[in-house]
């Protein structure tokens with residue numbers, strides 16, 4: 169774990185050196201207090217001299233003064249590094265997550281991953297920002313104190329040292345256990361967090377189905393589970409701490425008996441024994457402190473491991489090393505179809521036996537308007553995922569202007585599209601920010617023009633803060649239709665090469681649908697558009713309608729032709745227009 173962490177600490181070597189220097193100096197000064205005690209006892213008390221006492225105490229005062237200054241630097245620098253490094257790790261982790269393929273988040277709960285970014289990194293921060301320096305300081309005190317003990321009295325030192333091997337073994341044994349339990353406990357906490365997040369987000373559904381009690385129970389169960397694992401960990405640590413305490417203090421008591429006898433026999437001065445006891449207590453204290461921190465370091469190691477795991481998850485889909493330029497290619501006139509599917513099949517890994525798209529071959533010309541229709545689950549949205557390269561087909565190839573998608577720069581590819589998804593997605597910020605999402609550089613005028621085209625401008629102006637109004641998490645403060653019109657305005661603003669509309673007008677009333685349809689017609693003019701629609705009235709005038717069923721293209725043609733030639737299409741039309749065809 170340390171070598172992994174080092175890459176994050178390395179940039180701050182200078183500060184680390186200052187911190188280490190302060191650490192060493194304060195440790196040395198703390199130890200030198202032992203000499204102050206010896207002087208105080210021998211020259212002050214034993215010699216019954218006031219001057220001796222005053223002299224020893226002033227030496228003491230100087231030591232304390234410099235120790236405090238050292239402590240300031242040590243604490244400040246070490247905490248600084250801890251905070252900084254954790255901020256760096258968080259940033260890097262988030263950056264990494266944002267680049268992962270969407271399917272990763274289908275298999276892993278978003279709330280759980282969130283907990284990695286917050287809880288696990290916080291744990292690391294405790295270790296880097298305090299425990300680590302605490303451990304180092306105590307290790308230094310331990311080594312220095314032990315050396316001084318040896319120098320001043322070998323016999324007494326050996327008595328104290330008898331216990332060391334006895335302590336080391338349980339330390340390692342329990343340490344391992346704690347690490348494992350800590351990982352479990354962090355996992356449990358992450359699950360609890362994910363749970364709470366999901367149910368709170370969908371609170372209306374929870375309450376509408378009166379599931380409060382069940383949700384409470386399930387949450388309580390998860391929380392209790394986390395508590396139980398934590399309890400096991402605490403037990404291990406408690407045993408460890410008590411054991412170390414008993415052994416260390418026992419050996420100090422033994423040493424006091426032997427040393428006290430020596431003083432009585434005149435073989436040792438009272439000051440020397442006092443200094444020795446001081447060192448022994450320091451050494452024992454630091455050993456106890458190290459063992460206590462050791463458990464914490466083990467916990468952090470568990471956290472670090474999980475963060476590392478996440479960081480090493482490679483995105484399934486990324487820009488290839490030798491990617492070909494797409495933009496120039498799109499600007500050149502070409503005889504090829506703009507988008508072409510060549511025998512494309514896709515199967516969701518979680519449903520290996522079911523082909524969501526099967527053997528699809530389709531050419532879409534520049535400027536063409538294509539509608540995808542078909543029953544629910546036919547694979548229409550999946551097709552958009554393939555176009556956007558959220559997934560790669562297992563078989564066949566998709567090309568844009570003859571360039572296979574998987575050879576293009578990913579960002580360049582995606583910037584050719586504007587997507588209006590099946591469920592409009594809004595972020596918890598202002599109307600303006602949400603509209604600008606696909607085109608951050610747009611001026612206020614451009615944003616307003618787009619809003620006007622999508623027939624949402626009037627509504628926005630009625631909001632208390634107009635375009636600066638806050639939309640709430642996921643746009644909860646808007647109606648379904650308003651959200652959809654905002655999503656359309658966002659797409660209009662992006663001015664894309666290819667427009668992808670997934671049921672873009674599903675949540676609109678008849679009147680606003682009419683308005684939006686006009687806006688869309690404006691937007692679609694001369695622009696390649698693929699539109700998924702259940703309501704055939706909205707797509708009757710597109711160039712070609714592609715009828716999908718069960719992942720397969722079953723029919724293709726315009727409205728009139730399909731009514732005659734396609735049984736599926738005419739059935740759909742019949743159901744919707746409520747007329748016999």
Ligand SMILES: Nc1ncnc2c1ncn2[C@@H]1O[C@H](COP(=O)(O)OP(=O)(O)OP(=O)(O)O)[C@@H](O)[C@H]1O
Pocket residue numbers: 274516518519524542543544545546547548549550551590
């Ligand atoms: N993430 C996923 N993992 C596994 N299977 C999926 C996933 N998403 C969709 N599917 C399955 O793939 C098939 C096609 O789904 P898709 O969302 O493309 O349908 P659709 O035509 O858009 O339907 P709708 O009109 O209801 O939106 C469905 O059978 C669906 O259950």
Ligand SMILES: [Mg+2]
Pocket residue numbers: 548549550590670
């Ligand atoms: Mg769909």
